[in-house]
Amino acid sequence: GAGVSQTPSNKVTEKGKYVELRCDPISGHTALYWYRQSLGQGPEFLIYFQGTGAADDSGLPNDRFFAVRPEGSVSTLKIQRTERGDSAVYLCASSTSLADEQYFGPGTRLTVT
């Protein structure tokens, strides 16, 4: 079956611009997670959704970051006024429920110039 998909695969943007990253989870998975990963590091938790609601957004670094999942399926991570420090691979994962195995998408590589 189809796995987790993310678009775009690569995004280059200028400092100060707004970007949206999209995640399409595995059908039927109620839990959806956003992480970002820098080279040589493990994934850094940003936010997770259980259904449509953000169950835990404590990992979002500041108010420039926001994520939505309006219909409990596709999610969009939104970054305003991007900074060079936002450059990383943004990973999305989904699972059938909390604490279950997470299936990861291929990631979006964001580069802020």
Next chain:
Amino acid sequence: GQNIDQPTEMTATEGAIVQINCTYQTSGFNGLFWYQQHAGEAPTFLSYNVLDGLEEKGRFSSFLSRSKGYSYLLLKELQMKDSASYLCAVVDSNYQLIWGAGTKLIIKP
């Protein structure tokens, strides 16, 4: 604070056995995962432990001791394709996954 420790890098020989250790200090415990991540790719699931003991799955085994806050991943009959980073992650009391930085495993012929 919450902390996951694992070695940064390990080297092993093709056909041999390697053990990658992980120690953790987290607020609560609801299971421990091991993931494999090849360079430039997303992590893929290897194993899950929630009770003490050894879980075996083919060439890979994972061990957990909750009282010691310790786990290891054992890889047998190493193949060149096993060269990757191995990530340890713990599910805390809030059901959030806390990740280690990963262990880069280099396999030499």
